[in-house]
Amino acid sequence: MPGIVTVLSDFGTSDGFVAAMKGVVLSIAPDAKIVDATHDIAPGDVEAAAFVLSQYWQLYPAGAVHLAVVDPGVGSGRRALAVEADGRYLAAPDNGLLTRVLADSDAWCAFEITEPRYTRPDPSSTFHGRDIFAPAAAHLAAGVDPSALGPAVKEPVTLPIEPPSRDETTLQGRVAHIDRFGNLISDLPGDWVEGDWRFEVRGREVGALRRTYADVATGELVTVIGSLGTVEVAVRDGSAAKRIGAARGDPVIGRLIPG
Amino acid sequence: MPGIVTVLSDFGTSDGFVAAMKGVVLSIAPDAKIVDATHDIAPGDVEAAAFVLSQYWQLYPAGAVHLAVVDPGVGSGRRALAVEADGRYLAAPDNGLLTRVLADSDAWCAFEITEPRYTRPDPSSTFHGRDIFAPAAAHLAAGVDPSALGPAVKEPVTLPIEPPSRDETTLQGRVAHIDRFGNLISDLPGDWVEGDWRFEVRGREVGALRRTYADVATGELVTVIGSLGTVEVAVRDGSAAKRIGAARGDPVIGRLIPG
Amino acid sequence: MPGIVTVLSDFGTSDGFVAAMKGVVLSIAPDAKIVDATHDIAPGDVEAAAFVLSQYWQLYPAGAVHLAVVDPGVGSGRRALAVEADGRYLAAPDNGLLTRVLADSDAWCAFEITEPRYTRPDPSSTFHGRDIFAPAAAHLAAGVDPSALGPAVKEPVTLPIEPPSRDETTLQGRVAHIDRFGNLISDLPGDWVEGDWRFEVRGREVGALRRTYADVATGELVTVIGSLGTVEVAVRDGSAAKRIGAARGDPVIGRLIPG
Numbered sequence: 001m002p003g004i005v006t007v008l009s010d011f012g013t014s015d016g017f018v019a020a021m022k023g024v025v026l027s028i029a030p031d032a033k034i035v036d037a038t039h040d041i042a043p044g045d046v047e048a049a050a051f052v053l054s055q056y057w058q059l060y061p062a063g064a065v066h067l068a069v070v071d072p073g074v075g076s077g078r079r080a081l082a083v084e085a086d087g088r089y090l091a092a093p094d095n096g097l098l099t100r101v102l103a104d105s106d107a108w109c110a111f112e113i114t115e116p117r118y119t120r121p122d123p124s125s126t127f128h129g130r131d132i133f134a135p136a137a138a139h140l141a142a143g144v145d146p147s148a149l150g151p152a153v154k155e156p157v158t159l160p161i162e163p164p165s166r167d168e169t170t171l172q173g174r175v176a177h178i179d180r181f182g183n184l185i186s187d188l189p190g191d192w193v194e195g196d197w198r199f200e201v202r203g204r205e206v207g208a209l210r211r212t213y214a215d216v217a218t219g220e221l222v223t224v225i226g227s228l229g230t231v232e233v234a235v236r237d238g239s240a241a242k243r244i245g246a247a248r249g250d251p252v253i254g255r256l257i258p259g
Numbered sequence: 260m261p262g263i264v265t266v267l268s269d270f271g272t273s274d275g276f277v278a279a280m281k282g283v284v285l286s287i288a289p290d291a292k293i294v295d296a297t298h299d300i301a302p303g304d305v306e307a308a309a310f311v312l313s314q315y316w317q318l319y320p321a322g323a324v325h326l327a328v329v330d331p332g333v334g335s336g337r338r339a340l341a342v343e344a345d346g347r348y349l350a351a352p353d354n355g356l357l358t359r360v361l362a363d364s365d366a367w368c369a370f371e372i373t374e375p376r377y378t379r380p381d382p383s384s385t386f387h388g389r390d391i392f393a394p395a396a397a398h399l400a401a402g403v404d405p406s407a408l409g410p411a412v413k414e415p416v417t418l419p420i421e422p423p424s425r426d427e428t429t430l431q432g433r434v435a436h437i438d439r440f441g442n443l444i445s446d447l448p449g450d451w452v453e454g455d456w457r458f459e460v461r462g463r464e465v466g467a468l469r470r471t472y473a474d475v476a477t478g479e480l481v482t483v484i485g486s487l488g489t490v491e492v493a494v495r496d497g498s499a500a501k502r503i504g505a506a507r508g509d510p511v512i513g514r515l516i517p518g
Numbered sequence: 519m520p521g522i523v524t525v526l527s528d529f530g531t532s533d534g535f536v537a538a539m540k541g542v543v544l545s546i547a548p549d550a551k552i553v554d555a556t557h558d559i560a561p562g563d564v565e566a567a568a569f570v571l572s573q574y575w576q577l578y579p580a581g582a583v584h585l586a587v588v589d590p591g592v593g594s595g596r597r598a599l600a601v602e603a604d605g606r607y608l609a610a611p612d613n614g615l616l617t618r619v620l621a622d623s624d625a626w627c628a629f630e631i632t633e634p635r636y637t638r639p640d641p642s643s644t645f646h647g648r649d650i651f652a653p654a655a656a657h658l659a660a661g662v663d664p665s666a667l668g669p670a671v672k673e674p675v676t677l678p679i680e681p682p683s684r685d686e687t688t689l690q691g692r693v694a695h696i697d698r699f700g701n702l703i704s705d706l707p708g709d710w711v712e713g714d715w716r717f718e719v720r721g722r723e724v725g726a727l728r729r730t731y732a733d734v735a736t737g738e739l740v741t742v743i744g745s746l747g748t749v750e751v752a753v754r755d756g757s758a759a760k761r762i763g764a765a766r767g768d769p770v771i772g773r774l775i776p777g
Binding site for chain 1: 559
Binding site for chain 2: 529530531532533534535536537538540541542544545548551552554561562590591592593594642643644645648649
């Protein structure tokens with residue numbers, strides 16, 4: 001089976017950056033199967049990249065390599081990482097991009113990519129996606145053990161993601177991500193919400209849980225357990241983000257209605 | 260030959276939805292060859308998706324699987340379909356997305372995807388692309404017969420697409436699709452227009468047929484037989500949609516000039 | 519090893535044009551490995567396409583085929599080209615798109631695609647990407663020699679790209695490309711700038727060379743040797759194009775500070 005290499009970046013698709021990375025992968029691992037994840041992460045938005053990566057990395061078969069480059073600190077002292085997590089591999093800058101991968105995996109080990117024979121010669125100081133991460137990903141896809149790429153890293157950089165909290169009558173979470181549809185994906189776990197809970201975002205009531213978007217009329221707010229298993233606030237055929245004026249990080253509160 | 264799986268959606272490319280679908284396909288059919296068709300269908304625009312799918316589904320070799328998910332009714336009662344049409348396979352919601360495929364195919368048969376062993380366990384109610392359509396497409400690519408996925412569906416949902424009409428001196432059609440360039444693609448068949456016809460869109464004259472865009476000067480309106488074999492109105496190096504203020508569904512009229 | 523076919527276009531990704539081209543490739547060369555380069559070249563911007571193509575074409579292994587279609591003159595008299603350059607193959611309109619490939623390659627030969635058995639029957643006059651370039655690329659990927667596609671072309675069309683110039687104290691170049699981040703990529707070679715040079719764009723001083731973006735504070739202008747080995751002007755975590763109001767072609771001047 002050819003090695004899978006997924007690619008996530010904030011490079012957009014109007015330049016040749018993404019094609020350059022893919023060319024480097026294929027020049028090292030010609031049998032690799034390249035899968036575009038996304039290149040439309042907002043420039044430099046490491047937190048969004050970490051969330052998006054968490055949506056898919058575990059859905060790929062064991063052995064898959066996830067190349068993920070959102071790298072505003074390129075060329076600075078930040079480390080380059082090769083990680084094995086739950087049987088998948090990742091190549092990414094050590095800037096918090098892997099925060100959710102590490103948190104969600106049962107077992108991981110991380111290595112700094114320092115071994116010159118696994119990067120391009122004379123890497124540029126502005127495009128490590130092409131010169132360091134793509135070659136590392138290709139070598140991982142070709143079967144090189146991540147420990148061969150450099151020394152172990154015990155404490156990769158992680159983003160300060162505050163976990164949701166609860167007591168018997170109140171749930172306190174946040175908008176973790178706003179998707180393309182304007183849906184507000186919270187961090188409140190779906191298995192916290194048995195019973196009659198009502199939700200609010202930024203102080204605005206968004207109602208009780210429904211099963212799916214189509215359970216309300218077009219244009220109405222609807223609260224559901226979303227595809228990641230967390231509480232999600234949407235507007236049917238519209239944008240909850242626009243309706244509520246919500247941003248990532250805004251509080252999402254659940255209140256238990258006495259039964 | 261590995262099975263081809265094309266993917267069309269309205270999920271955009273800034274989130275992880277598309278990557279999640281592709282991961283599910285590859286976890287079931289690791290040898291599948293995934294081809295991104297488009298993920299930039301306007302959210303929920305089933306009619307545009309039906310048109311875009313019609314632009315390419317027959318161009319793939321027999322055995323190809325087309326996964327197509329524009330699914331505003333996800334989680335409601337709408338059925339999930341697996342279809343075989345002219346030797347290709349499709350997995351899509353039963354909401355009209357396949358209208359043009361069914362109309363354009365010589366022979367098709369459709370089945371409701373109900374068999375749990377061909378979907379992910381415990382499907383979410385908000386992301387059937389990942390939990391139902393992607394696994395179904397993967398199993399089709401791996402050689403499972405569509406009839407194994409569930410019971411036959413005799414009358415899939417179709418969109419009410421009014422066909423063009425004509426008499427000896429007048430052709431009456433509509434703008435079927437507006438493409439990225441602002442070209443107005445009508446439903447008037449190219450083989451209806453032998454002779455000296457003049458066209459108008461929304462009551463605005465757009466002239467006689469030319470052979471190609473470059474037959475007029477930059478910025479001028481031009482009417483041609485487009486790549487789908489129908490009458491198309493363009494502005495050379497510009498947008499006919501903006502120039503005319505046209506929208507999908509607007510009338511496109513042809514009038515025969517007495518010779 | 520399956521043949522690689524990269525695809526560059528200005529077709530965007532909201533229609534079925536790109537999927538149609540890829541279907542044609544796979545119907546002719548089912549084992550081809552298709553790689554999306556970009557489909558977001560601005561409509562008809564041949565100069566941008568030529569630049570973007572130059573970012574990646576040499577990074578793919580020998581034998582790779584680059585299908586590149588930005589073709590405002592489709593259906594006019596412009597020729598269709600199949601080119602071999604440094605062991606890679608290209609299929610593209612003869613409108614200057616290959617200017618930088620030809621300039622950067624050690625050896626190339628070009629042929630006009632005229633042989634009907636290597637195109638689709640009855641090509642449309644508006645979509646040669648699907649009907650001429652995609653089939654040609656597929657046949658190249660399947661091992662057909664480019665000379666089989668038609669007669670040799672000695673002088674392909676090239677864009678009038680003015681080279682940078684210098685004397686002992688002054689470098690004169692231009693903004694060759696503005697990337698997604700708003701970085702201004704100049705044509706001034708990095709190996710011209712040993713010593714203490716100061717740069718200006720459109721008459722605005724942008725300072726001395728730094729090593730990487732992160733060498734300045736967020737929001738500050740920074741001049742570096744970019745990933746293509748040329749002088750590049752950026753704003754850290756921002757857009758130099760917006761800050762300076764710069765456009766492609768604007769002068770980039772270097773002045774030597776007497777040491």
